[in-house]
Amino acid sequence: DAKTTQPPSMDCAEGRAANLPCNHSTISGNEYVYWYRQIHSQGPQYIIHGLKNNETNEMASLIITEDRKSSTLILPHATLRDTAVYYCIVRALYNNNDMRFGAGTRLTVKP
Amino acid sequence: KAGVTQTPRYLIKTRGQQVTLSCSPISGHRSVSWYQQTPGQGLQFLFEYFSETQRNKGNFPGRFSGRQFSNSRSEMNVSTLELGDSALYLCASSPNRETNEKLFFGSGTQLSVL
Numbered sequence: 001d002a003k004t005t006q007p008p009s010m011d012c013a014e015g016r017a018a019n020l021p022c023n024h025s026t027i028s029g030n031e032y033v034y035w036y037r038q039i040h041s042q043g044p045q046y047i048i049h050g051l052k053n054n055e056t057n058e059m060a061s062l063i064i065t066e067d068r069k070s071s072t073l074i075l076p077h078a079t080l081r082d083t084a085v086y087y088c089i090v091r092a093l094y095n096n097n098d099m100r101f102g103a104g105t106r107l108t109v110k111p
Numbered sequence: 112k113a114g115v116t117q118t119p120r121y122l123i124k125t126r127g128q129q130v131t132l133s134c135s136p137i138s139g140h141r142s143v144s145w146y147q148q149t150p151g152q153g154l155q156f157l158f159e160y161f162s163e164t165q166r167n168k169g170n171f172p173g174r175f176s177g178r179q180f181s182n183s184r185s186e187m188n189v190s191t192l193e194l195g196d197s198a199l200y201l202c203a204s205s206p207n208r209e210t211n212e213k214l215f216f217g218s219g220t221q222l223s224v225l
Contacts, residue, residue: 032212043115043201043216044154087154101154 003027004088009106012082018075020105022088025069030092033064035073036101037084044087044101047073078109113138115204115217123223129190132220136183136204143185144214145177148199157200160185161207189222197224 005023012018024033032051036044048055048062050071055062061074075082087104116135124130136143144167145157156169160179177187183204189196199221203214 034212041218043203043218044214045216046213049212100156101148103153 003090006088006105011108012078014109014111015077018078020073020086023070024090027068027090031090033071034089037086039084080109083109115215117202117217117220121221124192125225126192128192131186131188132200134185134202137215140204141183141207142205144203145187146201192224194224
C-alpha cells in the first residue's frame with residue numbers, strides 16, 4: 001500500500017498556480033517527501049523532494065507542514081504541458097523498495 | 112546527454128514464454144533499478160543493481176530476474192510468463208547509490224502477455 005493519499009483529479013487554468021495536496025500521516029523521521037509526474041506513455045519524471053523545510057526549484061515548490069503529515073506541490077504558472085498524473089511518495093533516501101506510487105492526482109490544465 | 116533508453120518499447124508474448132528487457136542508463140550512472148507499473152497495483156519496485164551486483168529486491172517471484180553489465184547496462188528477464196505479468200516495465204538510473212535521490216526513468220517497455 002502506498003503511504004500517501006492524494007485526490008484523484010484536479011483541474012487548473014493555464015497560467016494559474018496549481019496546488020496539489022498530499023497526506024502522509026504515517027511518515028517516519030528519516031523519510032523524505034518526493035514528487036514525480038508521469039505524462040501519458042512516458043516514464044515518471046522527478047520534480048522535487050524535501051525532508052521538512054520548504055523547497056523550490058525551477059519546476060515547482062514543495063511546502064511541507066510543520067508536523068510533516070502533509071505537503072503541497074505548487075506549480076506556479078501551470079501550462080498545458082503540465083497536464084499529467086502527479087505522484088507523491090515518501091521514502092527513506094536510499095531505499096528504492098519504498099518507491100511505491102499510488103494512484104496519484106491527474107492534473108488537467110485547461111486553456 | 113541521452114536519457115535512459117529502454118528496448119523494446121512494446122512487446123507481445125504468450126503465456127509460458129520468457130522475455131528479456133534491456134535498459135541503458137544515462138552515461139555515467141551506475142545504479143539501475145527496475146519497476147513494474149500496472150493500473151491496479153501502481154508502480155512497484157522489482158530490483159536494484161549497482162556495480163553489477165543486486166543490492167535490493169522487491170517482493171516478486173523468482174521468475175523475475177535481472178543482471179547488470181560492466182558498462183552499467185541492465186537486463187531483466189521474466190520466465191514462464193503469466194497473464195498477470197502484463198505491465199509497463201520501467202527502468203531508472205542514478206549516478207550512484209549515495210545520490211539516488213533523483214531517479215531518471217526511461218519510457219518503459221509495455222509488455223502484453225496473451
